[in-house]
Amino acid sequence: MTANRRVHRAVSGVALLITVAACTRREQAPAPPTPRVAERSSGPVTARLIVDPPEVQLDRDTLLTIQVSAPSNFAVRLPAVEGRVEGLATAGLFDREPRREGSQRVYERCVRLTPHPAPRHRIAPMAIRWQDPASGEGERWFPTPPLVLAVRPLVSEKPRGVADIFGPVRVRPGVATLLTYTLVLLLLLAAACAPWLLGRRLQRYLKLRRLSPKERALWELEALLARDLPGKGRVKEFYFDLTMIVRRYIERAHGVRAPEQTTEEFLQAVSQDSRFAPQVVARLRDFLSAADLVKYAAVRPEPQAVTAAIATARHYIETDAVEQSRRQQEGHGAG
Template sequence: MAWLCNMKRMKRAGDISADVRRNLACPAAFLLAAILFCGVSCGRKKEDEPPAKPRVEETSKDRITVTMVFDPPRVRIDRDLLMTLRIAAPSEMDVEMPSLSDRLTGFQIAGVMDSGRRSSEGTSVQERRVLLTPLVSGEYRIAPLPIVYTDRSRTPPMSGWFPTRPVLLDPVAPAGGKSPGDIEETLSPFRIPPSGRTIALWLLALAAAAAAAWIIHRAIVKIRRAIRLRRMSPKSRALFELDELLAENLVEKGRVKDFYLRLTMIVRRYIERAHGIRAPEQTTEEFLAAAGGNPRFKPAVLERLKAFLEAADLVKFAAHKPTPQTVANSVATAREYIESDAADNPQGGA
């Protein structure tokens, strides 16, 4: 009997729990439905939200009304902006449509379309649509536009102009992004190694620059040397050239013929500068014949010059190999002649 009573109590408790669950299920279902309806309604409201109205800026003066319409009213870096410029004026007034070439900051003109001039009830209206592409900039601005007009109702016609007000447009960040003014560079510089062709061109350019520098240096040295030699007297120049020749050690290098050729040219150029005889261009015979008729050349001097030049001709043209003593005597003869001739003719040779 006790067992049967317990079973009846448990059955009643189960019935009561089922009733409780049924009573709680209704409010929970109602609450869930309300949440879903609210979410759908809010989302539909956001989707059905009308777009922002275009921004309108208007300037009026002397019966002329200039209207600028910007759609959308704020700048988005990910879409173009349409600017409509409308000018309304009396039919007897001619108004020029202003240019935007240097009036934009932060924009680039993507397209222009003019709708032409239309008149109605004594009012002339002209309109221009400009498609502007925003650039990454800290400011988006339309500078004042000069409105130039001519009033033909007056005699004579009167011309004038007035500016529109500047327009500053606010930027708006694209979905999930930053506004144009807040865009920052996050990538660090990446070095791209030069190609082999680029390196070769660099080396070629460096070689060309080095060659040009060397040529310029040599030219400067030669010019300075030429200026220095021109300022010297015939004697000083001849002795300077003789010292330069000896410093090159041509005889020790086996270039005896070149040594004698330059040695005789030093003496011949000295004679040309000191006495006006074109000795460098004459043969030994022609020079001796010309010098024999010049009173400045004494017979003893001519004999020494003849022996000096003929000994040099043997080396230059007959492949004669002089001894070191002969070479030293030739140098001494050239030096002694230059110094003694300059002493005897101080006006020409010194």
């Protein structure tokens, strides 16, 4: 008998704990929000707007119920919702069967509204039309009250006592992002260096324009020698540049368009020009003919031949400039 009582007491205690826990959970569960109700009357007719939930929630639809209560012998017309909502789209509607509540008849139109992000969510006034056949008067109407609905945020505030488990994590940029940053940086550097480079090129151009034909040709010759093309195995390129230095000098100093002529055309032109002595034409012929063998016949010159070609070009430029200066002085003296 004692054992049975102990078992009974234990079962009763467990049941009591379960009941208390259930009641505690039930008390902690939030109550559903009360629908928002707006009401307006005109004589014996009353219109109510019922909005459920009372706040706009972007992740769920809003149910709008238009409820009109009027005497049972009145004719009632429910309003259209199209064009009367802002920030909400009509997703469907239906009318319930009118029902009697004492001497009144209740009409209901249920409209499902889908919210979307907007500056505000509003239900504009709608016309409730009614008529009393017994009075003999025409149809009358009155507007429903306007409603501006608040928007409930999708994410509620963080509950108290809840903290982040991890701190902020640095996300490394991807390869495409790094390439984009590198390209932008290179473009910025190019834009910053472009004025400086253009300035240097312009300064160099103006400096060369102020040089005499002799000074410019000797400057070009020193720049060509500094490149050391023969030492790099680029002999053909070296001879092209060397002969062009001589041809450009002749064009600047004597007005003969030597760079645009073939060797034969050039030699024919200078042999008929009194400013070029026969021995000078002979040296130019030997110099250009030897260079053509390297440029066009793939002849590999010895280092001594390269040195001799450089000396020939330098000697011609210097002596021709001296001879030209002498002729100019004689011309001024004769004048």
